Amino acid sequence: MSDLFSKFDPLIEQREALLSSGLTDPFNLVMEKVESPTVAICNGRRTILLGTYNYMGMTFDPDVIAAGKTALDEFGSGTTGSRVLNGTYSGHKACEDALKAFYGMDHAMVFSTGYQANLGIISTIAGKDDYIVLDIDSHASIYDGCALGNAQIVPFRHNDIDALEKRLRRIPEGAGKLVVLEGVYSMLGDIAPLKEMVAVSRANGAMVLVDEAHSMGFIGENGRGVAEAQGVIDDVDFVIGTFSKSVGTVGGFCVSNHPKFEILRLVCRPYVFTASLPPSVVATAATSIRKLMHGADKRAHLWENSKKLHAGLKALGFTLGTEQPQSAIIAVIMPDLETGAAMWEALLKEGLYVNLARPPATPAGMTLLRCSLCAEHSSEQVDEILAMFGAAGRATGCI
Amino acid sequence: MDDSDEIYGRVKQLVDNFNKKGVPVTPDTRFQQDLEWDSLTVLDFVAGVEDEFDIIISMNMQAEIETVGQLADAVRKLAKD
Numbered sequence: 001m002s003d004l005f006s007k008f009d010p011l012i013e014q015r016e017a018l019l020s021s022g023l024t025d026p027f028n029l030v031m032e033k034v035e036s037p038t039v040a041i042c043n044g045r046r047t048i049l050l051g052t053y054n055y056m057g058m059t060f061d062p063d064v065i066a067a068g069k070t071a072l073d074e075f076g077s078g079t080t081g082s083r084v085l086n087g088t089y090s091g092h093k094a095c096e097d098a099l100k101a102f103y104g105m106d107h108a109m110v111f112s113t114g115y116q117a118n119l120g121i122i123s124t125i126a127g128k129d130d131y132i133v134l135d136i137d138s139h140a141s142i143y144d145g146c147a148l149g150n151a152q153i154v155p156f157r158h159n160d161i162d163a164l165e166k167r168l169r170r171i172p173e174g175a176g177k178l179v180v181l182e183g184v185y186s187m188l189g190d191i192a193p194l195k196e197m198v199a200v201s202r203a204n205g206a207m208v209l210v211d212e213a214h215s216m217g218f219i220g221e222n223g224r225g226v227a228e229a230q231g232v233i234d235d236v237d238f239v240i241g242t243f244s245k246s247v248g249t250v251g252g253f254c255v256s257n258h259p260k261f262e263i264l265r266l267v268c269r270p271y272v273f274t275a276s277l278p279p280s281v282v283a284t285a286a287t288s289i290r291k292l293m294h295g296a297d298k299r300a301h302l303w304e305n306s307k308k309l310h311a312g313l314k315a316l317g318f319t320l321g322t323e324q325p326q327s328a329i330i331a332v333i334m335p336d337l338e339t340g341a342a343m344w345e346a347l348l349k350e351g352l353y354v355n356l357a358r359p360p361a362t363p364a365g366m367t368l369l370r371c372s373l374c375a376e377h378s379s380e381q382v383d384e385i386l387a388m389f390g391a392a393g394r395a396t397g398c399i
Numbered sequence: 400m401d402d403s404d405e406i407y408g409r410v411k412q413l414v415d416n417f418n419k420k421g422v423p424v425t426p427d428t429r430f431q432q433d434l435e436w437d438s439l440t441v442l443d444f445v446a447g448v449e450d451e452f453d454i455i456i457s458m459n460m461q462a463e464i465e466t467v468g469q470l471a472d473a474v475r476k477l478a479k480d
Contacts (some may be wrong), residue, residue: 136439152455152457153459157442170455
C-alpha cells in the first residue's frame with residue numbers, strides 16, 4: 001500500500017529540521033488568556049499582540065459583547081441549518097442590513113467565513129468559457145474560488161496595470177470577464193492602484209470584484225476600503241469582506257448593486273451547503289459594523305500607529321515590504337526562514353507576537369515577520385514594540 | 400519539430416531567455432522537471448510568450464502543457480484562432 005502522506009515528507013523534514021534546533025514552533029502558539037485586543041498571555045508571559053488583524057480593536061467592545069450575550073440568550077447557541085432552510089434568523093437579516101448601510105449598497109450576502117465568500121462568489125459567477133483575470137499575488141481563497149469553478153484563469157503580474165490591460169484586450173470577443181483584485185495585499189501590506197485598474201477593467205467590458213478584507217473599517221472616508229479611498233467604489237460590482245478582521249468576529253460577505261444579486265442565494269454552493277453563522281456571531285457583527293461607521297477617530301489613531309511603527313522599524317535598519325506605510329500591515333522582510341523563525345522566537349521571548357509568514361503564502365519565496373496594528377495600540381505600546389524589535393534584532397544579528 | 404519550425408524557434412528563443420541554468424532545450428524538454436522555474440519565472444515567461452504571439456494562455460491551458468514542444472503546438476493553435 002502506498003502511503004498517501006508521502007507527498008508531505010519534504011515539509012515534514014523541513015519542519016523537523018527547524019524544530020530540532022530547539023526553536024519554538026511558530027505555527028503552534030497557544031494564547032492562555034486574552035486580556036484585550038492588544039494583550040494576551042502566551043506561555044505564562046504578558047504578550048503584546050501585533051499579528052491579529054484586529055485592526056479596529058472591536059473584539060472587547062462592551063456593546064458588541066452585550067449584543068452577543070443577548071443573542072445567545074434569546075436565540076440559542078447555533079442555527080443548525082443552512083441559510084436557505086432553517087438557518088436564517090432575524091439577526092442574519094439585521095447583519096445584512098448593517099452591511100448595506102455601511103457600504104451604501106443594495107444587496108448584502110453573509111457567508112460563514114470570508115474564505116467561503118470568495119470561494120462562493122467567484123466560483124458561481126464565472127462559468128465555463130468565462131475568463132477570470134486576477135493578480136498573481138491573490139489570496140488563497142481567490143485561487144480556491146477559481147479552482148472550484150471552471151472558468152479560464154488568467155493571472156497578471158502584481159499591481160501591473162499594463163499587464164492587466166493587455167490580457168483583457170486579448171480575451172475573445174463575447175466572453176464574460178471578471179477581474180479580481182484586492183484593496184490591500186496582506187503579505188506586504190501594499191495597496192492596489194484600483195483607480196486605474198477598475199477603469200481599465202470597465203473600459204474592456206469586465207465586471208470587477210474587489211476583496212477589501214484588510215481595509216474595511218480603516219481605509220476610505222467611511223471605512224469602505226481602498227476602492228472608496230481612490231474614488232472608484234461605484235464602479236466596483238462586488239466587494240468581498242470578512243468579519244474576522246476589523247469587525248472582530250468571524251464570517252464573510254459580499255455586497256453589490258447588481259439587480260439580480262439575490263439569485264446567488266440559491267445557486268452559490270458554499271452559501272447553500274453549510275450551516276449559517278450562530279446568532280451571537282451575527283449579533284456581534286451587526287453591532288460592530290454599525291459602530292465602525294462612526295470610527296473616524298480610531299481610524300486616525302490607527303494611521304498614526306502605522307506611520308510610527310513603519311518609521312521606527314526603518315530607523316532600526318529593518319527592510320520593510322513597502323517604502324511608505326500604505327495600510328495597517330507592516331511587513332518586515334527576513335533574509336531566510338531560519339533567521340525569520342529565530343527572530344520570531346526572540347520577539348516572543350521579549351513579549352511580542354507577530355505573524356511569521358513564509359512560502360507558499362508569501363510572494364517571491366520571501367520570509368516575512370508580518371505586523372498588523374490595532375487602533376487600540378497606544379502610542380506607548382508602539383514604543384515598547386520598537387524597543388523589542390531592536391533587542392531581538394540585535395540578539396539574532398538581523399540588524 | 401526542430402528549429403526550422405518558425406513557431407518552435409520563437410518559443411525556444413523565449414525559453415532561452417529564462418534558462419538561467421543552461422539546460423539543453425529540445426521539444427521534449429519539460430518545464431517542471433527539467434527547467435525547474437519558480438512561479439514568478441513561469442509568470443514572466445508566459446507573459447513573454449503571450450506578448451510575442453498576442454494570445455492568452457490561461458492557467459487551465461498551462462496545466463495541460465508539459466513540454467516546450469507542446470507549448471509550441473498550443474501557441475500554433477491559439478495564434479490561428
